[in-house]
Amino acid sequence: MIATLLVTDRMSPELRARVLASVRGRRGAPGRPRAPFGRGLLRATLLLTVVALVVAVLLAKRRADAELEAERASLLAKIRSEASTLTADEKRIASRVEEWLARAAGAYAGDSVLGELRAAGVFVKTLERPTVYVRGPVASFAAPAGVADSASGSFSDAFVLCLLDPPSTRSEKALLQRARSALAVGGRVERVAPHVTRLHDALRGLPLLTSEFELRVQRAEKPRELALFRRELERAPLAGAKAAAKAELLLFAMDEPGDRSQPAELDGERPHYVRVGLVDLSARRLLVALRRRVDPSSLTPTARAEYASGIDSCGLALDVRAEVIGEARDTG
Amino acid sequence: MATESPDDTPDLLHPRAVRRIDADRTRLTLTLAFAGGVSGGLFAEALERATLEPSSFEPAGFANDLYLERFVSQAFRVRIGHVEPTVTTSYLARLLARPPADPAVVHHRRTVLAELVSTPALRRELEHLYLDLCRLRGLLENASGARNWDATRRQLDILAALKEILDRMGAGFTTAHSALGRLAAFGSRVRAGESYRALSDLLRYDARLATLSLKVGVGADGRIRGFEILDVSEDRENPFVSGPLRRWLAKIELFLRGYRFGDGEVMARLVDAVWSGLEDEVVALVELVGQLEFYLGALGLRDVASEAGLSMCLPDLVTPEEPRALRGLFNPLLLLSGIKPVPCDLASDKLACIMLVTGPNSGGKTRLLQAVALAQLLAQSGLFVPARSGSIALAPGLVVSLIQENKIDQAEGRLGMELLRIRSLFERLPPGAMVLLDELCSGTNPSEGEEIFELVLSMLARLRPQAFITTHFLTFAARLGREKKIPDLSFLQVELDADRRATYQFVPGVAATSLAGQAAERLGVTGEQLLALIEHNLRQGRASGRGQA
Numbered sequence: 001m002i003a004t005l006l007v008t009d010r011m012s013p014e015l016r017a018r019v020l021a022s023v024r025g026r027r028g029a030p031g032r033p034r035a036p037f038g039r040g041l042l043r044a045t046l047l048l049t050v051v052a053l054v055v056a057v058l059l060a061k062r063r064a065d066a067e068l069e070a071e072r073a074s075l076l077a078k079i080r081s082e083a084s085t086l087t088a089d090e091k092r093i094a095s096r097v098e099e100w101l102a103r104a105a106g107a108y109a110g111d112s113v114l115g116e117l118r119a120a121g122v123f124v125k126t127l128e129r130p131t132v133y134v135r136g137p138v139a140s141f142a143a144p145a146g147v148a149d150s151a152s153g154s155f156s157d158a159f160v161l162c163l164l165d166p167p168s169t170r171s172e173k174a175l176l177q178r179a180r181s182a183l184a185v186g187g188r189v190e191r192v193a194p195h196v197t198r199l200h201d202a203l204r205g206l207p208l209l210t211s212e213f214e215l216r217v218q219r220a221e222k223p224r225e226l227a228l229f230r231r232e233l234e235r236a237p238l239a240g241a242k243a244a245a246k247a248e249l250l251l252f253a254m255d256e257p258g259d260r261s262q263p264a265e266l267d268g269e270r271p272h273y274v275r276v277g278l279v280d281l282s283a284r285r286l287l288v289a290l291r292r293r294v295d296p297s298s299l300t301p302t303a304r305a306e307y308a309s310g311i312d313s314c315g316l317a318l319d320v321r322a323e324v325i326g327e328a329r330d331t332g
Numbered sequence: 333m334a335t336e337s338p339d340d341t342p343d344l345l346h347p348r349a350v351r352r353i354d355a356d357r358t359r360l361t362l363t364l365a366f367a368g369g370v371s372g373g374l375f376a377e378a379l380e381r382a383t384l385e386p387s388s389f390e391p392a393g394f395a396n397d398l399y400l401e402r403f404v405s406q407a408f409r410v411r412i413g414h415v416e417p418t419v420t421t422s423y424l425a426r427l428l429a430r431p432p433a434d435p436a437v438v439h440h441r442r443t444v445l446a447e448l449v450s451t452p453a454l455r456r457e458l459e460h461l462y463l464d465l466c467r468l469r470g471l472l473e474n475a476s477g478a479r480n481w482d483a484t485r486r487q488l489d490i491l492a493a494l495k496e497i498l499d500r501m502g503a504g505f506t507t508a509h510s511a512l513g514r515l516a517a518f519g520s521r522v523r524a525g526e527s528y529r530a531l532s533d534l535l536r537y538d539a540r541l542a543t544l545s546l547k548v549g550v551g552a553d554g555r556i557r558g559f560e561i562l563d564v565s566e567d568r569e570n571p572f573v574s575g576p577l578r579r580w581l582a583k584i585e586l587f588l589r590g591y592r593f594g595d596g597e598v599m600a601r602l603v604d605a606v607w608s609g610l611e612d613e614v615v616a617l618v619e620l621v622g623q624l625e626f627y628l629g630a631l632g633l634r635d636v637a638s639e640a641g642l643s644m645c646l647p648d649l650v651t652p653e654e655p656r657a658l659r660g661l662f663n664p665l666l667l668l669s670g671i672k673p674v675p676c677d678l679a680s681d682k683l684a685c686i687m688l689v690t691g692p693n694s695g696g697k698t699r700l701l702q703a704v705a706l707a708q709l710l711a712q713s714g715l716f717v718p719a720r721s722g723s724i725a726l727a728p729g730l731v732v733s734l735i736q737e738n739k740i741d742q743a744e745g746r747l748g749m750e751l752l753r754i755r756s757l758f759e760r761l762p763p764g765a766m767v768l769l770d771e772l773c774s775g776t777n778p779s780e781g782e783e784i785f786e787l788v789l790s791m792l793a794r795l796r797p798q799a800f801i802t803t804h805f806l807t808f809a810a811r812l813g814r815e816k817k818i819p820d821l822s823f824l825q826v827e828l829d830a831d832r833r834a835t836y837q838f839v840p841g842v843a844a845t846s847l848a849g850q851a852a853e854r855l856g857v858t859g860e861q862l863l864a865l866i867e868h869n870l871r872q873g874r875a876s877g878r879g880q881a
Binding site for chain 1: 526527529530569570571572573574578581582585586587588589590591598601602604605606608609
């Protein structure tokens with residue numbers, strides 16, 4: 001049995017015994033230096049402590065790594081699961097939309113309505129198709145950052161409500177009622193326009209379902225990064241994003257700068273032109289392009305004070321419908 | 333403490349090999365010295381504590397009177413080329429003061445010396461061995477006193493020196509017929525053993541762990557332009573060689589065992605293991621150092637005498653009944669004091685005789701007694717005697733009384749001290765011993781002193797000693813010669829030349845005069861010389877008195 005690494009197989013038994021005795025410091029004769037047992041014990045203890053610490057650290061790191069990988073796998077699974085229903089083209093809807101918006105935000109090319117929409121029931125039927133909607137100042141649509149900014153403030157408003165569910169008359173009262181309904185949570189808009197999703201959802205959620213985001217997740221080295229990604233994923237309106245990705249139509253309203261010579265209403269509304277567009281994203285064609293003026297000055301002071309913008313939006317929707325399908329409403 | 337040893341123990345002093353130093357104590361001291369390089373006389377201390385062969389001699393009876401310590405320190409010097417190592421004087425003085433009682437030991441030593449004289453090559457080999465041993469002693473005792481920056485390197489140097497010694501012993505004395513052959517036997521036995529193989533392997537491991545084959549390219553300008561290692565091979569046959577990983581793990585192991593972390597500590601453990609296998613052999617070498625100094629010192633004295641034109645010899649050892657003679661006897665104390673002594677011849681018919689020596693002052697009587705005593709002492713130890721040739725009978729004891737110093741604390745006057753000396757003489761004197769007395773009973777008035785003198789002589793004769801006694805009681809001596817009342821009493825006198833000056837030779841008979849007048853004249857103590865001194869002092873006194881007036 002080799003009791004010390006200093007001996008070799010080629011050593012004689014006597015020499016091996018002496019080497020062992022020397023290493024142990026116990027050669028039997030009185031007065032010989034003993035092995036520094038206490039020092040050795042202390043060193044062994046220290047070394048074992050260090051080794052234990054290193055092992056503990058390694059195990060903790062290994063566990064952390066495992067947890068990291070588990071979290072990564074979970075996150076990737078979720079991303080892939082969410083993205084599995086989308087095609088590559090659908091994931092790129094934002095760029096297609098931005099392209100259309102940028103074009104529409106340029107010099108106005110004049111009103112146009114696809115003729116086939118004017119056939120009875122076609123426009124209404126068309127408006128029932130999955131749609132992504134955005135509204136904002138015309139200048140903001142010139143660049144993606146502005147689009148995102150406008151998209152974040154865009155909701156299915158009185159314009160969308162009145163376009164899909166126009167009031168029976170164009171009276172101020174009817175318009176006011178629609179404007180109020182549009183602002184009510186869980187109200188009429190959700191019932192009438194469940195297929196209309198915000199562009200904001202697409203801009204916010206779809207980047208998280210791309211391969212680029214997967215790569216970032218795969219490259220994340222710290223749990224904090226993955227936690228951030230997960231929180232981002234959980235907060236993202238993925239359902240809306242997926243719906244937006246599958247939208248067939250783009251509906252937008254671009255507010256041109258108002259007449260600053262006149263005072264604005266409390267909600268900021270003032271007379272101005274609005275560009276309205278409806279694009280068939282699947283067919284890549286513009287269905288409707290209209291430019292109409294809205295002016296809250298004719299409204300009664302009570303309605304105008306709070307709902308000038310909503311009433312104008314509803315009126316704008318009625319204008320669009322009137323232009324496309326020739327629908328005329330009683331203004332009484 | 334003396335213990336039987338194997339026949340190949342390098343004991344050069346005794347026919348029966350015996351270890352006479354305290355082996356355990358010496359081994360421990362050696363271990364400490366090897367480990368730490370203690371300063372001081374490790375070897376000297378071990379030799380001073382060594383037991384000696386039983387002796388019937390009492391050093392108190394002669395050592396001081398013969399200035400034995402001084403004699404040894406001056407006489408037993410080992411000069412080898414320009415090197416003169418320091419010998420262990422106290423050990424040699426003890427050896428000389430206690431000559432062996434067993435004549436076989438004396439013969440044993442004489443055989444060694446005779447072979448060293450007859451075979452100069454053996455003496456040279458012995459001298460080289462002694463130098464090697466001195467180097468080992470210096471390394472172990474850290475003779476330089478220098479701090480050991482690399483303890484392991486020092487220990488490897490010690491092991492290398494030890495190997496040289498063992499190799500020299502094993503190969504250098506194979507032709508010896510005397511006890512010197514034990515050196516070869518010892519060397520051969522150790523070299524055949526496992527410990528020596530380990531020693532050789534370790535030194536080879538230290539010197540050549542691996543071999544590199546290099547290819548060096550040299551440019552046209554003579555500068556080295558290329559350097560390529562063709563092959564690296566380790567000495568895998570060497571039991572100390574292990575792989576790099578194992579060596580590294582061994583360092584870890586030693587660290588955990590409480591040692592320092594490093595290659596040096598690994599080597600230190602291996603060195604310690606090799607050393608521990610050889611400690612018993614080194615203990616034997618410690619004793620050998622003293623023995624070599626004994627023989628080489630004796631040869632050194634012989635060389636000094638030879639350079640002065642004097643001869644020393646191994647005398648024939650005769651029985652007490654045979655006639656004895658010492659031809660060309662000289663006093664080595666004079667020689668060592670830088671004075672060339674005048675050799676003389678001395679003969680006696682038989683052992684049991686008392687020789688009264690008379691002659692003038694400063695005629696060499698006391699020097700003769702010193703020479704006779706030292707010759708006897710050296711012969712008893714098996715060494716060369718200060719004589720060209722001769723024969724000596726071994727004596728059971730030696731009593732020498734040459735110095736009559738006054739001590740400040742002595743209880744008696746001069747006569748009283750002398751009487752005490754005589755009393756002490758008879759207390760320790762065995763039959764047949766050698767007795768040398770200088771100017772017996774000179775401390776009292778001659779008539780009373782002669783009575784005591786005669787009493788001593790008559791009593792001494794009963795012990796049948798070899799006695800040499802000097803005296804200035806010339807009339808008394810002449811009377812004893814005429815009366816022949818004391819058996820075996822003979823007389824020697826200092827020979828005078830035609831100008832009545834001492835020739836430092838001795839012839840039978842009783843001197844007619846001590847030539848005190850000559851001595852007084854030589855030293856300025858005649859009547860005229862003393863009167864001149866007195867007149868000179870008186871003149872000075874008168875001149876001094878006038879000056880004061």
